[in-house]
Amino acid sequence: MEIKIIRSNRKTLSLSVDDELNALVRAPFYVSSERINAFVSSNAKWLEHAVKRKETQLEKYNLTDVQVNDLIIRAKEIIPERVDYYAQIMDLKPTGVKISKAKKRFGSCSNKNSLCFSCYLMLYPI
Numbered sequence: 001m002e003i004k005i006i007r008s009n010r011k012t013l014s015l016s017v018d019d020e021l022n023a024l025v026r027a028p029f030y031v032s033s034e035r036i037n038a039f040v041s042s043n044a045k046w047l048e049h050a051v052k053r054k055e056t057q058l059e060k061y062n063l064t065d066v067q068v069n070d071l072i073i074r075a076k077e078i079i080p081e082r083v084d085y086y087a088q089i090m091d092l093k094p095t096g097v098k099i100s101k102a103k104k105r106f107g108s109c110s111n112k113n114s115l116c117f118s119c120y121l122m123l124y125p126i
Contacts, residue, residue: 001047003022005027006024021054075122080097095112099118106120106121
């Protein structure tokens with residue numbers, strides 16, 4: 001596994017796994033390479049589990065265009081109903097509901113009170 005290091009003006013070390021299943025270390029400018037290697041070594045078990053989780057996630061989202069279109073159709077049927085249901089309970093009035101193909105964010109709300117949901121939500125239980 002390749003280890004990519006991104007140095008920036010930050011105070012802490014962080015470790016993650018990118019979409020190519022490489023270790024991604026974010027580190028302050030002043031931290032030595034030896035310290036970074038020790039950090040990665042001390043978190044080897046976590047890194048192994050994170051790679052497995054990322055592989056599972058990538059497999060789940062590796063769909064054909066037809067499958068993605070089916071998810072979009074299903075999301076357009078189910079999500080607006082759920083939004084209406086919870087909007088009544090919470091006494092809220094969203095201005096609109098959009099369905100996107102976002103893979104890293106399940107949903108968001110704009111400053112104009114419009115909701116956006118990923119079609120990939122349909123891969124999970126309601």
